[in-house]
Amino acid sequence: MPVMIPMRIFFSKTGVVKYISHLDTMRTLTRALKRSGLPIWHTQGFNPHPYLTFALPIALGYESECESFDVRLVEELSPEEVVDRLGGALAPGFRALRAAAPVMDPADIAWADYEIVLRGLDAAGAGERLCSFLGQKEILVVKKTKKSQREVDISPLLELLDAGECGDGLLLRLRLASGNTVNINPSLFLGAFQRFSGLVPAAVSVKRTAILNGALENFC
Amino acid sequence: MLLEQLEQILDKVQKPARYTGGELNSVVKDAANMDVRFAFCFPDVYEIGMSHLGMKILYGLKNEREDIWCERVFAPAQDMEELMRERDIPLYGLESLDPIRDFDMIGFTLQYELSFTAVLNMLDLAGLPVRAAQRPGLAPIVMAGGPCACNPEPLADFIDLFVLGEGEEVNLEMIDLYKTAKAGGWTKTEYLRRAAQIPGIYVPSLYEVDYKDDGTLREICPLEGAPAKVTKRIVADLDKVYFPDKFVVPHIQIVHDRTMLEVMRGCIRGCRFCQAGFIYRPFREKDHGTLNRDGKALTASTGYEEISLTSLSTSDYSQLAPLLEDMLRWTEEDRVNLSLPSLRIDNFSPQLLEKVAKVRKSGLTFAPEAGTQRMRDVINKNISEEEIMETCRTAFAGGYASVKLYFMLGLPTETDEDVVGIAELAQRVVDLYFSLKDKPKGRGVNVTLSCACFVPKPFTPFEFEPQDTMERFQEKQRLLKASIKSKKISFKYHSSDTSFLEAVLARGDRRLCPVVEGAWRRGSRLDGWDEHFSYRRWQEAMEEHGVDPAFYANRHREYGEVMPWSHLDYGVSRRFLVGENKKAHKSQVTPNCRRQCSGCGAAGLYGDGKRVEPCR
Numbered sequence: 001m002p003v004m005i006p007m008r009i010f011f012s013k014t015g016v017v018k019y020i021s022h023l024d025t026m027r028t029l030t031r032a033l034k035r036s037g038l039p040i041w042h043t044q045g046f047n048p049h050p051y052l053t054f055a056l057p058i059a060l061g062y063e064s065e066c067e068s069f070d071v072r073l074v075e076e077l078s079p080e081e082v083v084d085r086l087g088g089a090l091a092p093g094f095r096a097l098r099a100a101a102p103v104m105d106p107a108d109i110a111w112a113d114y115e116i117v118l119r120g121l122d123a124a125g126a127g128e129r130l131c132s133f134l135g136q137k138e139i140l141v142v143k144k145t146k147k148s149q150r151e152v153d154i155s156p157l158l159e160l161l162d163a164g165e166c167g168d169g170l171l172l173r174l175r176l177a178s179g180n181t182v183n184i185n186p187s188l189f190l191g192a193f194q195r196f197s198g199l200v201p202a203a204v205s206v207k208r209t210a211i212l213n214g215a216l217e218n219f220c
Numbered sequence: 221m222l223l224e225q226l227e228q229i230l231d232k233v234q235k236p237a238r239y240t241g242g243e244l245n246s247v248v249k250d251a252a253n254m255d256v257r258f259a260f261c262f263p264d265v266y267e268i269g270m271s272h273l274g275m276k277i278l279y280g281l282k283n284e285r286e287d288i289w290c291e292r293v294f295a296p297a298q299d300m301e302e303l304m305r306e307r308d309i310p311l312y313g314l315e316s317l318d319p320i321r322d323f324d325m326i327g328f329t330l331q332y333e334l335s336f337t338a339v340l341n342m343l344d345l346a347g348l349p350v351r352a353a354q355r356p357g358l359a360p361i362v363m364a365g366g367p368c369a370c371n372p373e374p375l376a377d378f379i380d381l382f383v384l385g386e387g388e389e390v391n392l393e394m395i396d397l398y399k400t401a402k403a404g405g406w407t408k409t410e411y412l413r414r415a416a417q418i419p420g421i422y423v424p425s426l427y428e429v430d431y432k433d434d435g436t437l438r439e440i441c442p443l444e445g446a447p448a449k450v451t452k453r454i455v456a457d458l459d460k461v462y463f464p465d466k467f468v469v470p471h472i473q474i475v476h477d478r479t480m481l482e483v484m485r486g487c488i489r490g491c492r493f494c495q496a497g498f499i500y501r502p503f504r505e506k507d508h509g510t511l512n513r514d515g516k517a518l519t520a521s522t523g524y525e526e527i528s529l530t531s532l533s534t535s536d537y538s539q540l541a542p543l544l545e546d547m548l549r550w551t552e553e554d555r556v557n558l559s560l561p562s563l564r565i566d567n568f569s570p571q572l573l574e575k576v577a578k579v580r581k582s583g584l585t586f587a588p589e590a591g592t593q594r595m596r597d598v599i600n601k602n603i604s605e606e607e608i609m610e611t612c613r614t615a616f617a618g619g620y621a622s623v624k625l626y627f628m629l630g631l632p633t634e635t636d637e638d639v640v641g642i643a644e645l646a647q648r649v650v651d652l653y654f655s656l657k658d659k660p661k662g663r664g665v666n667v668t669l670s671c672a673c674f675v676p677k678p679f680t681p682f683e684f685e686p687q688d689t690m691e692r693f694q695e696k697q698r699l700l701k702a703s704i705k706s707k708k709i710s711f712k713y714h715s716s717d718t719s720f721l722e723a724v725l726a727r728g729d730r731r732l733c734p735v736v737e738g739a740w741r742r743g744s745r746l747d748g749w750d751e752h753f754s755y756r757r758w759q760e761a762m763e764e765h766g767v768d769p770a771f772y773a774n775r776h777r778e779y780g781e782v783m784p785w786s787h788l789d790y791g792v793s794r795r796f797l798v799g800e801n802k803k804a805h806k807s808q809v810t811p812n813c814r815r816q817c818s819g820c821g822a823a824g825l826y827g828d829g830k831r832v833e834p835c836r
Contacts, residue, residue: 016223016240019230020471024237028471031523048555061231089523091244091469203228 004041005073007082008102008220014063014207017093022057028091029069036089038082041072055106055219056178056211059185062114063207068219070102103220104213112178113161113210114186115171120202123165129197130172134160141192154192157184169201178211222309222317229303237471238266239300241314244469245521247283247290248315255287255399259313259320259360261328263338264748266294270468271476273530274329274366278387280464288395291315291323292468295338295746296345304345311345321346324398325361327391328379330368333725334718334747336375337740339364343378350737352380352425358401358408363394369422370452370499371678371785374725376424377733380408381415383422384788385452386485388461390420416446420453427787429730435771437729437782451789452499454825458485458506465517469524478526478559479518481511483543486822487532488813491589492600492804493631495677496532498797499790501822503813508543515547519556526557534560536814584615587626590634591641597807598633600800605645612649617658622666623649629696629713630674630688632804639696642669643703650708670712671700673719677726678785679792681800684777687723689770690716717755718747723773729784732772735761791822 042048058064079099087096139155157177164171176184186206211219230236262269282290291313310319328339340350365383372382401411416423426446430438442448455461486503515527590596627642646667653665673693676685693716738761746752779798810818
């Protein structure tokens with residue numbers, strides 16, 4: 001049996017590459033791995049391909065500083081070397097941040113932190129509306145799945161960490177329930193706030209800054 | 221600045237990564253240090269344009285130069301176009317996001333006739349007048365090249381200059397002259413007058429076309445010292461010509477998402493319907509060492525897991541065996557797949573099949589083009605039924621159970637018997653499968669017939685031929701469908717109205733310019749896409765301008781007729797084309813260029829008398 005060393009690689013995806021879907025991100029990273037020449041385990045069979053699994057991929061349109069995927073190395077390499085070699089081969093907009101043996105199971109993921117900027121709003125007024133929005137006893141949103149849609153109260157599933165003025169708009173730092181079982185996409189929150197407040201920002205930018213487990217430890 | 225504007229619309233469109241640039245290996249330079257900014261425009265969506273090898277070559281070639289910055293521009297899809305128009309976002313280059321109306325030169329590649337309205341639409345989206353006469357300034361010069369530039373007359377009113385033939389050398393000469401013009405403060409007229417003196421450059425405004433009463437051309441007169449004949453350019457030595465060692469690697473999946481190597485230019489076959497087979501002459505090959513080296517470099521710089529060996533007929537490449545040997549040595553270990561499109565059946569040896577099979581086992585695609593031997597002789601497709609059957613036998617024995625066969629309906633002299641012959645040939649392929657003892661186990665055979673409508677094209681021996689009418693095409697499609705008796709045979713065909721319009725534009729003259737503009741003003745954009753195509757818009761535009769499409773598509777032309785492209789020279793002589801046409805009508809075949817030189821004239825393109833011997 002060849003060696004098989006699991007490795008979790010953390011990367012960021014910022015700037016215009018936020019417009020690449022998850023499927024295309026996988027393809028882009030697969031090609032970067034190929035260019036890097038890293039000794040990655042490939043699936044066996046008729047059409048071997050590199051084996052990559054992702055924890056909680058970011059949605060199209062959002063930036064992230066905390067993406068990760070798992071691969072298996074077939075040769076022993078230091079995490080630093082993995083980061084260096086992959087980093088040198090990545091497309092612009094992607095950065096390899098660090099690598100390590102996986103500790104947590106992606107199923108442990110419970111929360112994710114986001115930095116959201118709503119541009120073209122009066123920050124003070126919008127901040128007030130935000131307070132009354134979050135002060136509601138229930139925040140009901142319609143969550144659509146492939147089969148059905150149901151109403152969910154997201155008030156226990158979100159936490160405002162910080163809010164403040166930022167240029168011509170409002171900056172929010174928000175923690176949202178995330179993971180396999182309950183997942184609140186920022187767009188769900190933003191849609192609900194927009195309906196409640198009637199405020200339509202000129203532009204919205206969203207960046208994920210952390211992925212956390214139930215004990216609020218960084219996913220690692 | 222533009223990025224902020226874009227960010228407000230990109231989350232509202234399909235596949236936003238088409239519009240952002242920033243891909244690996246895209247070239248970003250400092251605009252302030254550039255002498256010439258060039259917008260390379262592909263008049264179709266990103267996924268199509270990014271698949272085009274010619275664009276990769278010319279993009280790399282120009283960007284090698286420190287004084288030129290070449291950027292890519294594609295046609296936005298409908299959703300993006302609507303938002304761009306709504307918010308006054310002008311068409312921009314993907315590298316800088318700067319509006320291309322401020323560039324020095326805008327170049328279009330003309331790959332098919334139905335993209336002509338997309339060219340106009342892109343000029344309009346850029347904020348430029350579509351008519352050349354309404355763009356009086358030196359910049360931007362709007363030029364075009366590519367296969368459809370061999371009869372560019374339906375675009376003559378819109379494009380300042382056309383480049384005929386292969387662009388590697390002439391593009392740089394054109395840009396250098398522009399630099400001189402810019403530095404010297406020339407007018408556009410002065411630049412175009414001088415550009416017309418560069419071999420391979422055709423300036424349509426320097427030619428006057430005179431018509432006879434019957435609507436045909438009387439003569440084409442050059443003005444202001446422009447050459448009476450513009451001869452296309454070729455690159456004499458393909459091993460010395462520029463080829464990129466990097467491709468821009470797209471973020472989204474494109475049509476041909478792989479490394480492409482161009483193994484040769486031209487084709488030895490001389491199929492009489494095939495425009496590419498004539499306008500890309502003379503036949504020239506690259507050395508297998510060059511190809512292997514380029515393949516390795518591109519695999520390293522792109523991370524692609526597939527290499528495709530492209531040409532008009534890759535199995536005619538004389539060094540195919542050593543090339544495959546060289547490449548399989550490292551591609552297998554590197555997990556890179558080799559794919560070989562355009563394999564002709566008559567030299568598909570079991571050894572070659574084994575090598576291809578080692579690489580990939582999907583369906584096989586062959587193009588017999590016609591169902592009967594007589595018809596195949598007329599078009600000079602030198603394949604016998606025995607050879608077709610033998611190839612299918614080899615393929616089935618090698619584990620293939622699905623065969624796709626390409627045909628054309630409406631070929632000159634075609635009878636109902638020839639149409640029915642297509643179904644009969646497919647049936648014999650099905651029967652062959654069931655008669656074989658070593659056929660793949662547990663799987664049924666599937667034969668797909670894909671039938672295009674024949675479009676007579678300039679610079680082919682069939683440039684004189686009338687196209688079948690739409691009604692006749694539909695009759696033939698019905699006849700063929702009714703002749704298919706087996707459920708193992710599936711039948712796909714092209715719609716006849718797009719082929720009819722293609723025929724009108726392919727052999728059209730300058731009087732079609734207002735029609736192209738009229739169709740565009742009526743909403744014609746991405747006509748190459750069935751879902752966007754509307755024949756009605758074209759019909760209305762033709763009616764408005766009193767143009768009878770049958771005059772262009774369905775009329776027989778005399779051998780002596782002045783064609784709209786008679787002032788353009790692609791190396792192959794009119795005398796040769798007439799001879800081939802006569803032979804077609806006598807069902808006589810012409811040997812391929814490797815067996816015997818038939819003296820088409822293309823070897824004369826090497827110039828300076830160096831190469832007159834037959835092309836090998």
